[in-house]
Amino acid sequence: MNDITLTREEREAKLEGLGCRRKRVEDIRFTQGKGNYVDDLKLPGMLHGDFVRSPYAHARIKSINKDAALKVPGVLAVLTAEDLKGVNLAWMPTLAGDVQMVLADGKVLFQGQEVAFVVATDRYAADDGVVAVDVEYEALPVLIDPFKALEPDAPVLREDIKDKMDGAHGPRRHPNHIFEWTVGDKELTDAAFSKAEVAIKELISYQRVHPSPLETCQCVCSFDKIKGELTIWGTFQAPHVIRTVVALIAKLPEQKIHVISPDIGGGFGNKVGAYPGYICAAVASIVTGKPVKWVEDRIENLTATSFARDYHMTAEIAATKEGKVTALRVHVLADHGAFDACADPSKWPAGFFNIVTGSYDFPTAYVSVDGIYTNKAPGGVAYRCSFRVTEAAYCIERAMDILAQKLGMDPAELRMKNFIKPEQFPYHSALGWEYDSGDYQTALNKALETVKYEDLRKEQAAKREAFRRGETREIMGVGVCFFTEIVGAGPSKNCDILGIAMFDSCEIRLHPTGAGIARMGTKSQGQGHETTYAQIIASEIGIPAEDITVEEGNTDTAPYGLGTYGSRSTPVAGAAIATAARKIKAKAQMIAAYRLEVHEDDLEWDVDGFRVKGLPEKFMSMKDICWAAYNSVPPGMEPGLEAVSYYDPPNMTYPFGAYVCVMDIDVDTGVYKVRRFYALDDCGTRINPMIIEGQVHGGLTEAFAIAMGQEIRYDETGNVLTGSFMDFFLPTAMETPHWETDYTVTPSPHHPIGAKGVGESPNVGGVPAFSNAVNDAFSFLGSTHIQMPHDFWRNWQAAKRLGVTG
Ligand code: PCD
Ligand SMILES: [Cu+]
Known part of the structure; x- marks a missing residue:
């Protein structure tokens, strides 16, 4: 029964649904310093990794000498590209169809590039080890001005693909050319310009910038040798994609990889991609059998990540x-x-x-x-x-x-x-x-x-x-x-990442007392999903937002989704939330009809429950339906009240x-x-x-x-x-x-x-x-x-x- 002492408006207000200026539920922990970020994670025996980075923008690596570094107290290992080659991880695929060095292989191509990974018992020892690694470089001519990149005598940067004139996005005209992408009608456009009464032309540059979230990119990798399982806590905007990428390149079965994005201190796109730090920390954990933490400092974040x-x-x-x-x-x-x-x-x-x-x-x-x-x-x-x-x-x-x-x-x-x-x-x-x-x-x-x-x-x-x-x-x-x-x-007809269609997902599970949990394939980095997603559910199924816990970021529990970036959470996961909620509502309607002893079509939705049309006193609230779902469902119906939706947006x-x-x-x-x-x-x-x-x-x-x-x-x-x-x-x-x-x-x-x-x-x-x-x-x-x-x-x-x- 609904609370008859409340007006319709009051019942609606109680839900804190769509349109409500609901206070952010996550801020209770954030404003009290109780957020749980990657760097808060401290595991027994955890080691720390840090990078030797290139001071040169373009140079050949003549030699890397680890001896002195390995003598630094606390330093346990120094990984270089040669070590990674043993496990076929010296290079990694990029999201754009290119390959990228994990650690410098023969040469460096930008200042700050990762050259070696030092693993030690604490961060200070790792830093001392970094200083002690002796790298001999031979400087090469540097290409900074993009307008000179395609000149015939421009230095060749990517020697690994210099003769590969067919790239991931079609033919390449020059060793420094990646792709040419065209769209639109050239002839018609040129014709319009030739008869234009007025025309303008301007070089409009948008300078290189950096998202610089307050929390830098970081991870903790922990390999369990007994179970053969790898757990990665990291600042990932797209945890499921990271798990799939790790499964593909580390050749581990995907269910044995657990990717967890805890609270994230801002992403802004910086935390979408995969960085050498993740790979090195994972390899270091597999090699040492201990958890390994990698945390970037500000300079590293600004100079070397996306x-x-x-x-x-x-x-x-x-x-x-x-x-x-x-x-x-x-x-x-x-x-x-x-x-x-x-x-x-x-x-x-x-x-x-x-x-x-x-x-x-x-x-x-x-x-x-x-x-x-x-x-x-x-x-x-x-x-x-x-x-x-x-x-x-x-x-x-x-x-x-x-x-x-x-x-x-x-x-x-x-x-x-x-x-x-x-x-x-x-x-x-x-x-x-x-x-x-x-x-x-x-x-x-x-x-x-x-x-x-x-x-x-x-x-x-x-x-x-x-x-x-x-x-x-x-x-x-x-x-x-x-x-x-x-x-x-985006729509699967034109959007995928590494072949995975860009849908997103939501799973809602309601408990007997009329409360529930909802999980999505996206991951909030500060946007407030825990607050807003519950509001969508509240309006759809009449359970107050405060009775719905929203959980994201754990690949073991959340349904597969492509993550949060490109303002896609509302358009894609937001839609999955509504469609999952509607599946629940459809089942709830059957339960209500059974309990109220009417045909389903004789019911109408009213804020937080179903009412028999024309008989306003015959009402069953969503809360009561939740209880009924666990004790008296119609014959032949499965008990429980939950639904999953994978939403492929039409546009x-x-x-x-x-x-x-x-x-x-x-x-x-x-x-x-x-x-x-x-x-x-x-x-x-x-x-x-x-x-x-x-x-x-x-x-x-x-x-x-x-x-x-x-x-x-x-x-x-x-x-x-x-x-x-x-x-x-x-x-x-x-x-x-x-x-x-x-x-x-x-x-x-x-x-x-x-x-x-x-x-x-x-x-x-x-x-x-x-x-x-x-x-x-x-x-x-x-x-x-x-x-x-x-x-x-x-x-x-x-x-x-x-x-x-x-
Ligand atoms: N209509 C509507 C829409 C929306 N919303 C809300 O708002 C938010 C947002 O959303 P969207 O737009 O959908 O988005 P997303 O997906 O969620 O997110 C993403 C974004 O988000 C932004 N924001 C933010 N915030 C914070 N705090 N932090 C962060 O980091 C960040 N980041 C940034 C970025 S950069 Mo990129 O990644 O570059 O692509 S993209 C991005 C969320 O909460 C939601 O729910 C609402 O309410 N309504
Ligand atoms: Cu952009």
């Missing part, structure tokens, strides 16, 4: 004089570093970069991407954007502003004029995507009204006049960005948003102030508005960091110049602007609850909004494009180039 971006995009737009776009052409030089270890679905060497037509109705478009090798760390992870989407959004949003400038048109007006219209959805883009839903006009109008856009432009015009008259040294920029994201990888989801940034820049110092930042996001049905706001705040802070300061920079000989937080910009509360958030709701038509992802959106939309603001500020001085990052020094340099300061 970078992001490093895309050099030459963008061209063709348009009519009235500002109607007619074609888009983009060539990308993609710097992948020493190995192609990009974390993309297997068939997508440049990720979903073909979302580059953005929110606009381009009749035709053509994109070509050349991937190349350089003497830099490998990687190419998302860093809060699914698979090169932020690069694409930056490219089109800068290019639209440049076009507006050339046409003498307002950038918001140009966008409005070219938007895909609501009635065009589902919309087939010229580059092959089917946008599921959108209402761009409404969102942009709401944004422009809220920030009083027209007044801002008037103020800017007045300020420019004042600047010209010498009354102020400050210039004002208004950055507009309208982005379309593509998240939820991606396409969140979007309208962002506006208002900035003032002092031309004599380059110092900027972000006066206002407004972010409107549409992620379809909102599960937890408070968590969404938190996600947007976090994402905008990272976007701010990237646009205004972050860069992994190298000198000509390949030294990393930004290897610590002294040089790599990580904003604190001091620098971070105030964020205003807003929303519209356009549900995804194919998602069971209409939700789209949101975690990445603020990065995708934020970076162009900041960069457009800076560029807009300088535009009246004759500048069309200033490269990121827009730190004080570079702003000042820009002002100097434009002749407005000394």
Whole structure:
């Protein structure tokens, strides 16, 4: 029986379901220092591993002498590529179809590359051992500038594949060439350009950056010789994929590998791939028979694990004089570093970069991407954007502003004029995507009204006049960005990782007392899945969210799933949760019908239970149904109440948003102030508005960091110049602007609850909004494009180039 003293609204509120600003349940342990991270794990007899890393960006290894290191008290072993060859693990496959050295085999290809792995009784002894390993190098010519990679006399980096002219993604033109990927109609696009009334062309670079989560990458590997089982605790965004990869390369039966991701201190894409540290710790544990821990330090994390971006995009737009776009052409030089270890679905060497037509109705478009090798760390992870989407959004949003400038048109007006219209959805883009839903006009109008856009432009015009008259040294920029994201990888028809379709999963098990546990193939790194996933279940089956425990990250207990990145958890696992819940509800309905002695069709769902149509007093709550499931199910029915769902999404989801940034820049110092930042996001049905706001705040802070300061920079000989937080910009509360958030709701038509992802959106939309603001500020001085990052020094340099300061 339901509690008749409660109103319908009160019963609904008790569930804390969809739309509720439910407080994050995981924060109770996080805010009290009771989280359980990899480095908290201490096993009896545990050893510690640490790497000897290359000081050179490109060098031949003449010799490695371990003798002195092995004499250091506490040092037990020093592994090199020669040792790994014995177990066939000197090289490992990458997610992108390339191979990568685990430990330097004959040569090193980037500064910080792993050369030897020292195993010792504690971390200090391991470090002493690292210093004592004597490596003799012979320096080789270094390739840092991606634009020189394909020159005939460029140094050959990958000697292992120099004659292999057929790569994982088709033919290669040069030993440093990885792939050429093209999409779109070249002929039609070229033809549109040849008759274009107006055209723009600009090299838009998106610098190399790094996700730098607060917790670095780490693992503990423990091999049980008796059982022949390997347990790996690690900072993995995709634990199941790691288990499968380990099974494949270590040739261990998959059920004898246990991968556990405990609490994770931020991932941001950095923890998707497999790193040499994992392999070395596993081998070291197998060799020594003891658990081995490997924990990166900050410098190692910044210089050797996966970078992001490093895309050099030459963008061209063709348009009519009235500002109607007619074609888009983009060539990308993609710097992948020493190995192609990009974390993309297997068939997508440049990720979903073909979302580059953005929110606009381009009749035709053509994109070509050349991937190349350089003497830099490998990687190419998302860093809060699914698979090169932020690069694409930056490219089109800068290019639209440049076009507006050339046409003498307002950038918001140009966008409005070219938007895909609501009635065009589902919309087939010229580059092959089917946008599921959108209402761009409404969102942009709401944004422009809220920030009083027209007044801002008037103020800017007045300020420019004042600047010209010498009354102020400050210039004002208004950055507009309208982005379309593509998240939820992905449909098995076009998305897999190493051949595994990119579905995700959920298993729900309800207990007799009306409480339960739910497990998924995804893994929260701070996003709050324990809170939000329970909300989906609460709304679907009427069990309060607080009575559902959400568990992720243990491959022994969770159903197989592809993990959390690319904002795929809500679109894919979120859908699996709803479909699993619906299976439970269907069985619950049969049980209720049996107990209420009516036909199933005579029942209707009412918040937290089933009611007999027309007989409101005949009601059975979900809680009571749970009990009944364990003692009196209909004859022939299995007892219990649980369900599993593996969800293969029919399409991606396409969140979007309208962002506006208002900035003032002092031309004599380059110092900027972000006066206002407004972010409107549409992620379809909102599960937890408070968590969404938190996600947007976090994402905008990272976007701010990237646009205004972050860069992994190298000198000509390949030294990393930004290897610590002294040089790599990580904003604190001091620098971070105030964020205003807003929303519209356009549900995804194919998602069971209409939700789209949101975690990445603020990065995708934020970076162009900041960069457009800076560029807009300088535009009246004759500048069309200033490269990121827009730190004080570079702003000042820009002002100097434009002749407005000394
Ligand atoms: N409609 C909606 C959507 C969403 N949501 C929420 O929100 C969140 C998010 O989601 P999504 O979007 O779906 O996502 P995911 O998958 O979960 O996650 C991922 C993301 O997430 C973000 N965020 C975050 N946060 C935190 N705290 N930490 C972290 O680390 C991070 N990371 C980042 C990244 S970078 Mo990549 O990996 O690069 O690709 S991608 C990413 C979760 O909780 C959910 O539930 C809601 O509520 N609603
Ligand atoms: Cu990206």
